[in-house]
Amino acid sequence: MKTMLRAENLSKTFVLHNQNGARLAVLHNASLQVAAGECVVLHGHSGSGKSTLLRSLYANYQPDSGHIWVNHQQQWVDLVSAPARDVLAVRRDTLGWVSQFLRVIPRISALEVVMQPLLERGVGREECQDKASHLLSRLNVPQRLWQLAPSTFSGGEQQRVNIARGFIAGHPILLLDEPTASLDSANSQAVVGLIEEARAGGAAVVGIFHDAAVRERVADRLHVMQPEGGETGQ
């Protein structure tokens, strides 16, 4: 199967400058490969570095060493050393991200928030709107909310807008940070359905899922984080 994402020997130590320079070694030579059509779930105790690894894969955190190779339009790009404009291009076309929380933009409607990643690719408004409506319906976001800004939505409603936004562009690689954390079981099932479809369509998925039932259903493989600040592959 085609490899889409290859992280090699990632190390990350946080230095807390405002706390006497305390150092927290979180990742030590973490390596991970994900193929098209595969879902790898990061697994380990609280504080073992799952979010740190996932954020590094999205280039939100800069590792101290190592490489993050992304198969971007048939070319390998190393996110650790790529210039910012290349990171943005990879995020627009190849690497999708669903965070735990929606970053709400005042006065922008839920529909518009969901459409944004596709609009940025130059897709026509009508098609974006159709896809956004379809996703919001699947995720049970009531139509009366679609034209409203999500700032007043419940936590679960905001999260479902966030998930619709994360899935709309059909990115070939998807990074999912606890996408079902604030959802009830019916809505979790809807998200699981989206993940399964994305995977069947060839997406490479890396995720964190605290819900064991969701994890067992979506994971092809677990990537076990090594306790005590170290970390190993699979």
Ligand SMILES: Nc1ncnc2c1ncn2[C@@H]1O[C@H](COP(=O)(O)OP(=O)(O)OP(=O)(O)O)[C@@H](O)[C@H]1O
């Ligand atoms: N931005 C940061 N600055 C300093 N320390 C951080 C930062 N982000 C994470 N850490 C530390 O790194 C360690 C790993 O955190 P991380 O959030 O990656 O763990 P996790 O496995 O995702 O945990 P959980 O399952 O509880 O969400 C923790 O000890 C945390 O305090």
